[in-house]
Amino acid sequence: MTDTEAGEPTPQTCLRVAQEAAELAAAADDQALNAACRSSSGNAARLEKVMHAVHAEAVEAERYAALAKQWAADPEMPDSALRHCARSAVDHAVHAQEVAEVEVTATALRTELERRLTPEERAERESERRRAEAEQEAAERAATGMDSDNRHLVVMNGYLAESAVPLLGWTVGHVRVLEAAETGRLYWRDGQTRRAVEHGVWNGGRRVSRQRTQDLRGAGFLVAVDAGGDASVLVPTPMGQVALELARLYPAGLYDSDKAAYDARYARVAKRYRRMDDKKAAARRLPALEYGAVGRYRRPVTLVEQEARAAREAAEQWEDEGGYCPGVETPRPTAGARTAPARVAAVTASLSAETPQRPFTPDAGRKPQSAAGTTTSVENEVSPAQTRYEGRRRNRATASVALRRARGMSVGWGQETLF
Numbered sequence: 001m002t003d004t005e006a007g008e009p010t011p012q013t014c015l016r017v018a019q020e021a022a023e024l025a026a027a028a029d030d031q032a033l034n035a036a037c038r039s040s041s042g043n044a045a046r047l048e049k050v051m052h053a054v055h056a057e058a059v060e061a062e063r064y065a066a067l068a069k070q071w072a073a074d075p076e077m078p079d080s081a082l083r084h085c086a087r088s089a090v091d092h093a094v095h096a097q098e099v100a101e102v103e104v105t106a107t108a109l110r111t112e113l114e115r116r117l118t119p120e121e122r123a124e125r126e127s128e129r130r131r132a133e134a135e136q137e138a139a140e141r142a143a144t145g146m147d148s149d150n151r152h153l154v155v156m157n158g159y160l161a162e163s164a165v166p167l168l169g170w171t172v173g174h175v176r177v178l179e180a181a182e183t184g185r186l187y188w189r190d191g192q193t194r195r196a197v198e199h200g201v202w203n204g205g206r207r208v209s210r211q212r213t214q215d216l217r218g219a220g221f222l223v224a225v226d227a228g229g230d231a232s233v234l235v236p237t238p239m240g241q242v243a244l245e246l247a248r249l250y251p252a253g254l255y256d257s258d259k260a261a262y263d264a265r266y267a268r269v270a271k272r273y274r275r276m277d278d279k280k281a282a283a284r285r286l287p288a289l290e291y292g293a294v295g296r297y298r299r300p301v302t303l304v305e306q307e308a309r310a311a312r313e314a315a316e317q318w319e320d321e322g323g324y325c326p327g328v329e330t331p332r333p334t335a336g337a338r339t340a341p342a343r344v345a346a347v348t349a350s351l352s353a354e355t356p357q358r359p360f361t362p363d364a365g366r367k368p369q370s371a372a373g374t375t376t377s378v379e380n381e382v383s384p385a386q387t388r389y390e391g392r393r394r395n396r397a398t399a400s401v402a403l404r405r406a407r408g409m410s411v412g413w414g415q416e417t418l419f
Contacts, residue, residue: 009113014082015072017109018065021086021093025061028093028100029054035100050099057096064089086113141303150300154249157297161246164293165253168243169265169286172254177212178244181222181234188213188224189231202231216240219286242297243289 009017032054036047068085071077090113093106117125137148144151168174177193180186185196186208193213194205213234216222221240224232236244247254255261266283273279301309 008079009083009086011072011079011082013112014079014086015068017112018068018086018089021089021106021109022058022062022065024106025054025058025089025093025096028096028102029058031102032100050101054096054100057092057099061089061092061096064092083113145302145304146300147303147306150302153298153300157246157300158249160293160296161250162253164243164290165246165250166264167268167287167290168247168253169261169268170247170254171256171258171261172251173209173212173258174216174286175244175247175254177208177216178221178236178240178247180208181236181240182244184233184235186213186234187227187231188234193234202227202229202233215284215286219288221286239289239294242294245297245299246293 029051032047032051036044036051039047064085068082068089071081071085087110090106090109093109094104097104097106140151141147144154146154177186180195183195183199185199185205187194187196187202187205189202191210193208193210195208196202196205213222217224217234220237221243222234223237224234227233255264262283265285265287266279268287269282270279273282
């Protein structure tokens with residue numbers, strides 16, 4: 001068998017198979033009716049029962065064939081509906097032929113509905129599926145400006161907001177206070193909260209609800225930062241920023257009035273306290289965000305932000321690797337300068353040419369004796385350490401000469417800088 005997968009029939013094939021199944025069922029019904037008419041008194045009851053059973057199967061097969069024709073004309077009907085009608089019509093046709101005790105030819109129609117795809121058809125369908133997925137992804141990216149992972153984050157954050165925002169007991173006014181703090185222009189001065197006209201000018205501006213600001217600050221959604229003088233800038237805490245994002249995702253969880261929000265908070269804390277004063281005091285305080293909500297929230301990143309971050313990280317990595325120094329022009333080698341491997345090869349060749357290889361002889365370290373024989377072998381003996389030292393000194397001098405010559409041969413040696 002070839003490596004193929006089960007292929008789904010086309011709508012035209014489903015319509016044709018359903019119609020053929022209905023015709024085979026109708027032919028079996030006619031044969032059963034003729035058999036009942038020609039029956040004798042001995043088997044009349046059995047043949048009449050068979051006739052009714054075959055007729056019922058034929059009626060069902062024709063009904064599914066009519067449904068297939070009707071649903072094929074409806075553009076909103078999926079292809080799976082046509083396949084269901086065709087399979088049902090074939091099943092009823094097979095049962096009709098079996099009950100009528102005629103040759104069962106309707107089973108051949110099942111093979112057309114369960115056809116095996118060839119490798120070419122499978123590759124074509126896979127290409128069509130990938131093309132459809134790419135088009136859908138492109139449309140969703142154009143509509144949302146996010147990739148699939150960040151769109152999934154939006155959905156998960158929406159589920160988190162549905163459960164967390166009603167428990168905050170906020171009104172729209174609390175969201176407005178946090179939005180003003182998000183701009184960095186919300187400040188506290190002389191016992192009054194205001195929204196500055198410009199950032200850094202902590203004088204004047206529009207007044208903001210003092211009570212809501214104090215409640216949010218007491219619950220840990222706002223924090224005061226000294227701005228110099230007697231003014232303090234109110235900025236959102238990490239929990240406050242997350243709570244603001246969740247409230248934007250699910251505004252239906254906000255209450256219409258301060259009284260409705262107070263009643264909701266009172267209903268949640270009423271069972272924790274016994275005294276009425278404690279219940280009212282607890283209901284007046286805003287609860288913190290539910291445990292774990294700050295950690296579960298993930299801010300989605302748009303495609304524009306991803307591109308900007310990727311460009312910034314690439315520039316930072318290039319600078320870290322020494323590719324760019326602000327204010328310093330990157331030096332470049334001259335046109336006639338040799339590359340580093342060429343200079344190393346030139347120096348090595350010079351050293352090899354100017355340092356001859358002398359063969360080793362056992363008497364290399366001895367001085368020649370005089371003819372009179374006044375010098376002894378001990379006086380003429382030269383120590384091995386002295387021989388090695390003199391050899392190293394001569395080799396070092398030869399290497400320095402070769403290195404200077406190699407530098408002289410390279411035009412741009414002194415002008416090139418390596419980092």
